[in-house]
Amino acid sequence: MYLKIFLILLSSFLFLTAFADEKAAQEAYSTGRDREKRGKYLSSADAYLESEIQADDPVQKVNALICAARAYRKARKYGAEFDCLQKLAEGHVTRINFTEVVKRQFEIGDKFFAGHRDRFLSWIPFITKDDRTMEIYEKALKNAPCTAAAPAARLRLGRLYLDNDKPDKAIACFADTIKLHPDSEEARYAALELSNTLLHKSRRGDGDNQNAKLALEAFDTFLEKHPDDPQTPWIKRSRDEVHNIMAERIYNIGKFYMNEKKYDVAQRYFATVIRDYSTTKPASAAEEKMAEIDKEYKARGLHWTPERRAFKESGFPREDSPILIMPEPGSRWLLPIRDIKGGTIDRDKKQEVVTDDML
Numbered sequence: 001m002y003l004k005i006f007l008i009l010l011s012s013f014l015f016l017t018a019f020a021d022e023k024a025a026q027e028a029y030s031t032g033r034d035r036e037k038r039g040k041y042l043s044s045a046d047a048y049l050e051s052e053i054q055a056d057d058p059v060q061k062v063n064a065l066i067c068a069a070r071a072y073r074k075a076r077k078y079g080a081e082f083d084c085l086q087k088l089a090e091g092h093v094t095r096i097n098f099t100e101v102v103k104r105q106f107e108i109g110d111k112f113f114a115g116h117r118d119r120f121l122s123w124i125p126f127i128t129k130d131d132r133t134m135e136i137y138e139k140a141l142k143n144a145p146c147t148a149a150a151p152a153a154r155l156r157l158g159r160l161y162l163d164n165d166k167p168d169k170a171i172a173c174f175a176d177t178i179k180l181h182p183d184s185e186e187a188r189y190a191a192l193e194l195s196n197t198l199l200h201k202s203r204r205g206d207g208d209n210q211n212a213k214l215a216l217e218a219f220d221t222f223l224e225k226h227p228d229d230p231q232t233p234w235i236k237r238s239r240d241e242v243h244n245i246m247a248e249r250i251y252n253i254g255k256f257y258m259n260e261k262k263y264d265v266a267q268r269y270f271a272t273v274i275r276d277y278s279t280t281k282p283a284s285a286a287e288e289k290m291a292e293i294d295k296e297y298k299a300r301g302l303h304w305t306p307e308r309r310a311f312k313e314s315g316f317p318r319e320d321s322p323i324l325i326m327p328e329p330g331s332r333w334l335l336p337i338r339d340i341k342g343g344t345i346d347r348d349k350k351q352e353v354v355t356d357d358m359l
Helices: 002-037 041-054 058-074 078-091 098-113 133-143 150-163 167-180 185-204 210-225 232-259 263-276 281-300
Strands: 308-312 323-325 352-356
Touching (some): 002 041, 002 058, 078 098, 078 133, 133 150, 150 167, 167 185, 185 210, 210 232, 232 263, 232 281, 263 281
Antiparallel strands (some): 308 352
8 A cells, every 4th residue: 555655656756857857948948049049159059958958858859959059050169069969970860860960060070170169268269179170070980981071081080190190090091091982082192191101101110011011002002093193203203212111121131140240141131132122222232242241251261051950859758757737627738748858759760850940
């Protein structure tokens, strides 16, 4: 009996609370409409957002966010407008015109790229908020990666990454532009930007010439697709420069081993430069170093031969050898691992295996 009374009272309280929230949401929405008509756009946007918070009906929330975005647009608070549109894109996809919302997001990104900044206070024009261009483009591209505005936005975002010293993100951005929009004019510019970025990275030295290889791949792809492009001469010069960078790195390794008196190893690196990069400047220097090594061998009366090393077979462990590792449930070992030092070779005689010491 008491439980039924309690449940009735609780449901009545929740109903009255929900009714009160909806009423507050309607009042805030009406206040926002009234302020917007009187040209008080910022305060009307605040009222609309209050209505969105108070409302339980998703349709009411959508209407409030749309009106708040419109009010912020009239107040030239484009960053705040974008935040309202992002709420709509993330939480109310089925209740909005998604195409128009995303289109407006890209337009706002273009405004920020052109120099717009939201003001802290409307009556202090010289105090502005931070630049949100990269953030806006990133979120807009995540919402619609292949829309008509995406190629230009992605290309601009890549340039912004470069300006903010984020070359790896820029490379990914340019590569996505080429992959997702291969026949667009933005793809052509992205290919040039990608080539130039990889060229600069290869100049810094990348240890294994990986950036240089990627740069050559980008150059070759551009030349194949745009053989008559006005930038083709620059691409070819840059390609030759990268070849010189790669040859220089291998040549310097050879010089190091030569200074260490390891002439056999040095000869291998110099020979690689001469064979694979014959048209580069280090190729002629490598030939001179090879001649110096030949003179050194002749002066000592030596003849260069590959170094040979002998390796002895260690045999198999005895069954009674000490156990080093025991297999456990989930272990990668199937049998016990025994101490190999206690083993013998089950052959008549031990053999030696001789191999060349190859690089």
